[in-house]
Amino acid sequence: MRGNIFGERFVVVSFGESHGRCVGVVVDGCPAGLRLEKEDIQRDLDLRRPSNTTISTSRKEEDEVEILSGVFKGHTTGAPICALVWNRDVRSEDYEEVAYRPRPSHADYYAHIKYGGFNDYRGGGRFSGRITAGFVIAGAIAKKLLLETLGIEVVAYVLEIGGVRAEEFTLEDARKFRYLNEVRAPTTRAAEKMRDRIIEARGRGDSVGGVIECVAVNLPIGLGEPVFDTLDGDLAKALMAIPGARGVEFGAGFRAAAMTGSQHNDPLAIRDGIVVSEKNDAGGVVGGLSTGMPLVMRVAFKPPSSIALKQKTVDLREMREVEFSVPGRHDACIVPRAVPVVEAMVAITLADHAIRAGLIPPVLKPRGGDLEDPRQLL
């Protein structure tokens, strides 16, 4: 319980089910005075949507965000922002079987036990990737807040799919190319190979996993509240909330385990009167605090568990083992669609910590610019 609330100050409350009425969020703690239009959110929601049928699900998600509260005259008011997308094109009949034939490596069986059989199992219910539409809504608000107040930009892209890894690219490449290809890779070359990998798996009725890398730039020094609410710890938790995430690493990450201190340490230097590190194996976070260098993290995603290939599961009504194919429509790879979700979770976490650190005030900029005189606020 209370598991559906994230953050201390930029607080995201998630609600909704895959095949229920809607999927949405309440954001409590967004400062007043942020200019916010529906389009600011819709853009990211559209990026989350499958771009075409070659590599993605055939469920049409024409998600249009609706803002129910917290915005007035084009600005956030400081009150909770409730926003959601309604569920349409839902074919719940596909999922009746799930109620007694849990899909392997899905949460079906474990949710069935945990919630005493009362959970909404249709399409995975609360455990569906569809829940991330809400994350993206909250993330879009967080991204706008970070960009307009601190100039922080969050950029994610697909680093690896099915063992194919993008090589030799810059952050600039990623920024430029990722949305020009349907796999969200930082280079066209990698995108093609990854796409082939997905299509091949799909052809076999199988699926593939991958790795998303995310970089955030223009962070101030000192975001993060050690010893427990470290920046990397909160980011790790936020990212693990994305269905399919199996691991998170920062900077050199698991590679750091095989390095020596003299290799891994980032020497300090002075550039333009500012203290910086000469390289960034730390990935922008040391001791749980942001260092001012680019924040670099990677999330590993498992291959989607819903595959057309026959699998072994159990029939709970008869308590016997059976072979079955997962019903419904699936993605052979969800990694490309997870790109805006990763950005969203990173942005939500950074916004929360920026507010905690006192770097974003409760009111962005009073109307008229001066809190002293109430006339200026009108």
Added chain:
Amino acid sequence: MRGNIFGERFVVVSFGESHGRCVGVVVDGCPAGLRLEKEDIQRDLDLRRPSNTTISTSRKEEDEVEILSGVFKGHTTGAPICALVWNRDVRSEDYEEVAYRPRPSHADYYAHIKYGGFNDYRGGGRFSGRITAGFVIAGAIAKKLLLETLGIEVVAYVLEIGGVRAEEFTLEDARKFRYLNEVRAPTTRAAEKMRDRIIEARGRGDSVGGVIECVAVNLPIGLGEPVFDTLDGDLAKALMAIPGARGVEFGAGFRAAAMTGSQHNDPLAIRDGIVVSEKNDAGGVVGGLSTGMPLVMRVAFKPPSSIALKQKTVDLREMREVEFSVPGRHDACIVPRAVPVVEAMVAITLADHAIRAGLIPPVLKPRGGDLEDPRQLL
């Protein structure tokens, strides 16, 4: 920030504005397996609605609750329950003036300053009594949960209005008569006097305050988590969230301050093999823990600040003092309508503490009754 979230385990998130699209809540932490129909909530919402135009606002609030998530096949699922009422019959034009002529003893001016002029001022926005429609939704769920699991019943009624106090009645009287009269008094006699008091004030363009008493019975011993999350402390906080509340007291309350220990102490005794207290000046809570005796508390409500009589305020555009009459429609007394709201806040707090104390499990009763065998859950 984060101020719109209440509770640790039965967590209520409030959203919406008086003249926005809707007013609602998300409840995170309601156990799975509670039978819940729209009607369970609608009943309390209807009680909150003005019963007629004699003593109440002329705004028609035909609030019909809509449940957006967390309920499946007639039961709660353990997932967050989002439910709301849409705003209709809104006359926002009445409130444009409020933006620059704050109503005395309303939050208008203070919210204007706090939120840098960005707050939705229409009808008081977040500070409107209308927000309590959401409290009542969450409270109705909490009341059902408490009654069905622990047999706890929460009963509030109007004890006093405009100095007229109900005398000589029993809890049974209150239970029986309060909804048979429009002021929600425990006796018909008191109801009539109170009604007269309201009508008289209304006739003068004025308003009156009052006191609501609330009793909860069948509490187990030991609800409350001292030293800070005491049962009375959390109740006091919950009740102060109701617009207009100015004070809260338990048992003998402020009267206790003038008593001696030998008068105030409740002697312990044994009745039917159970340890009880012979009287209940403690009001059912000692040391922050429920004692098993009836929980008794009172909330003082100020008279509504919106009155037809001319008042002095300031014009913020011109920064000068002006006389004005509060625009819009008002209640001459909101105490009767606050009765289900008081019950709601008490029930929410008790549900939260009952779950914290391990007395209500995460799943009320698994389908089939046996968690060991997954077949039984289907």
Added chain:
Amino acid sequence: MRGNIFGERFVVVSFGESHGRCVGVVVDGCPAGLRLEKEDIQRDLDLRRPSNTTISTSRKEEDEVEILSGVFKGHTTGAPICALVWNRDVRSEDYEEVAYRPRPSHADYYAHIKYGGFNDYRGGGRFSGRITAGFVIAGAIAKKLLLETLGIEVVAYVLEIGGVRAEEFTLEDARKFRYLNEVRAPTTRAAEKMRDRIIEARGRGDSVGGVIECVAVNLPIGLGEPVFDTLDGDLAKALMAIPGARGVEFGAGFRAAAMTGSQHNDPLAIRDGIVVSEKNDAGGVVGGLSTGMPLVMRVAFKPPSSIALKQKTVDLREMREVEFSVPGRHDACIVPRAVPVVEAMVAITLADHAIRAGLIPPVLKPRGGDLEDPRQLL
């Protein structure tokens, strides 16, 4: 559980028992850079100590605060501050009987049930007034923080004892006289009467209750986070955590219930270019927000439950009703000693809300004054 933690940003964690090793707190969230000496805390601890034996307990509490963490070179560091007082002069043998003969109107019996017989019952354990030594430690830090950053001052005094009420005094009187008399009354005249009242009750082996009034001045507009974390709601919860508190009210409080709107409303006016209210029946808080006017609240305290007079209780070993006198040493009135405790709880709540509102930064003033250049911080 988690009941021993208060606050969102200036977070107080309480630990210790009346007859255990110590009583203390951890404060997480105190900004860095506050000059803090042991003496800043000791002063308030001394005020909490019984001044003489005429009206107070004979237990000698020579509490000397020890700061274990979070302070370095005379300033807070931003790390958690752990501070405590060690328990000395403990006569636990007095309390063995409590284990099976619960004292009426004490938490003994209810804690016994709640904690399954494992609670430390000696001297009331966690439910003892001694726990408030920790509150005072945290409160002293909060008071210093509020005064040095925002100029906020918190002043409490005894308004009423045993029905004797102080009349006709100013805040200035209270500030000046309260610590010049042992009952902490705002006038010498009231102090004498109150003292007589206590001595008389004590002489009869009885006890008396009272009311403490607390005023905080120099508050900015807008402290408080509605709709749930209202300033008055959080203050009410904080104050109810003080053992013996039975009710809390703000401004006109319960008296407001009998007023009309035209009487109770505080007209807005302009003084020196600033919007103020002409009177302060609101007690400085409207809609859960501070108004900038003096914050005024009152707490009712019941008479101490430990009295020498014979009382009826139950013997739990034999499950029969018995007469007994409460063993141990007691105060005939704890209200005077609660004065610094009330101030502490108010200051803790205000500090928490001031930080939440962004009015106190995480670092008070960097060494050298300029965060841009790390040299200045050395």
Added chain:
Amino acid sequence: MRGNIFGERFVVVSFGESHGRCVGVVVDGCPAGLRLEKEDIQRDLDLRRPSNTTISTSRKEEDEVEILSGVFKGHTTGAPICALVWNRDVRSEDYEEVAYRPRPSHADYYAHIKYGGFNDYRGGGRFSGRITAGFVIAGAIAKKLLLETLGIEVVAYVLEIGGVRAEEFTLEDARKFRYLNEVRAPTTRAAEKMRDRIIEARGRGDSVGGVIECVAVNLPIGLGEPVFDTLDGDLAKALMAIPGARGVEFGAGFRAAAMTGSQHNDPLAIRDGIVVSEKNDAGGVVGGLSTGMPLVMRVAFKPPSSIALKQKTVDLREMREVEFSVPGRHDACIVPRAVPVVEAMVAITLADHAIRAGLIPPVLKPRGGDLEDPRQLL
């Protein structure tokens, strides 16, 4: 702020500094009735201590735990448990230079900026590995609680050091051998190679990193509170709080990204009437919920940043780049000492989630066994 508090129900509050008076914790929410002796904690603290000087620091940490509250007559009482170790053998003079010559890849510089120069920099202050002594104290309590109530056992061991990976071993091997060798490896063979690797690095004035694997067995199905408080998410956050952690993965982890769905999916089967998975690439957690299979996770640790080799840093007083060697005593590899710390953080997280899931009650087993009759509790 509030960053030093972890958990929702089994709540750990950390305090203390490397070279301050002490390092400790307050645990709020430990159920009453757990038998707890100092020795239960001391055992794990001793395992955290360097076993000899070959591979570890020369600072002698003869940490003896002191329990200050929350334990009475050999059992937890349900009140907050404060426990700490005092700091001895502190050579702070070694660290004065750190104040103006931040050690590369340490938090020195970032903490200096974040806390405005007020942080206790001696030995890294709050950012020192020494803080984990507190984690181990809380973890020892959590481990005992988990074992005695649910039979859950947590076993960590060193999987890899400086690129040397333990191969071909069972959990039984790990349980048996890890504390028979000073690197905490699961096999003697691996231990020797790892030891050589550490000694070689140390000889060069360098350091090495590594990977710890942790397995928890006997978990019930359904621990974890999606969508945000997932079991793996909270574990990831908890583990990232250990100084030096750079990444966390579950089950197949990053390897899963290169697998296909048909490879990665764990088929469901029935064994002895129970639904299990035939393999465990999920690592015991799916959809954020425990599956009942062994929970398997890995944490990557960077090589210690304190090395004897010359490094480049900046002198903040003179704002110029300098060469320097890190002063003080260091470990060439902290991975072996982090083994009990990893176990502690995992146990704390599991205890928290087990209580949240209602699987561990607030009172373990009332004295006498029957809550109905208060006599039995005596």
